Amino acid sequence: MNIYDALQHVPLKKRMYFLWKHDLEFDKTRQKKTEQQFLKSVEAKTMNPYIKWENSNEYQALLSILMKMKVIHDIEKVYKTVSDKAKEGDSKAIDTLLKIKKEIDQSAQVAEDLFRQPKDSKDKNEDDGLTI
Numbered sequence: 001m002n003i004y005d006a007l008q009h010v011p012l013k014k015r016m017y018f019l020w021k022h023d024l025e026f027d028k029t030r031q032k033k034t035e036q037q038f039l040k041s042v043e044a045k046t047m048n049p050y051i052k053w054e055n056s057n058e059y060q061a062l063l064s065i066l067m068k069m070k071v072i073h074d075i076e077k078v079y080k081t082v083s084d085k086a087k088e089g090d091s092k093a094i095d096t097l098l099k100i101k102k103e104i105d106q107s108a109q110v111a112e113d114l115f116r117q118p119k120d121s122k123d124k125n126e127d128d129g130l131t132i
Contacts, residue, residue, distance in 0.1 A: 001112045003066045009115045010058065013042045017050045018062055061111035068108040075101060 003024065007015045019025055020038050035047065044050075053059050085093045 001065065001115065003062065003069050006062055006065045006115045014053060016042055022066060061114045064108045064111040068104050071101065071104050
C-alpha cells in the first residue's frame, strides 16, 4: 500500500492537509499553498484541528507509510552505490541495507493494517473539530 492508497481512507479535509503538509500534490508546476491559502481551501479558520490530528494514531500511521515510501526511493538511489561496493567484496553494506528495510516493513505493516479495516468499523460519529 502506498501513501495515496492509504489517504483514500481518510476524510477529505484531513487528506488535503496531509498532502499539503508533506508536499505530496501531483501537480508540481503549481507553487505550494501558504498556510492561509490552505485554510481558505478547506474553509477552516485555524490549524488547531489539524495540529491535534497530528498526534493521532491515524496520522502516525500515515507518516509510517510515507516514510516507508521515502525509504524505498532512497534505497533505489543507494542501490547502485551498494551494488558497486558489493562487487568489490563489501557484502556488509548489502546486509545492513536489507536489515533496515526489513525493520521498516514490519513497522509499516501495522499502519497498513489500520487502513485495510472496513470503513464501517471506524467510529462514524467521531468529531474531527472542523467547521463546515
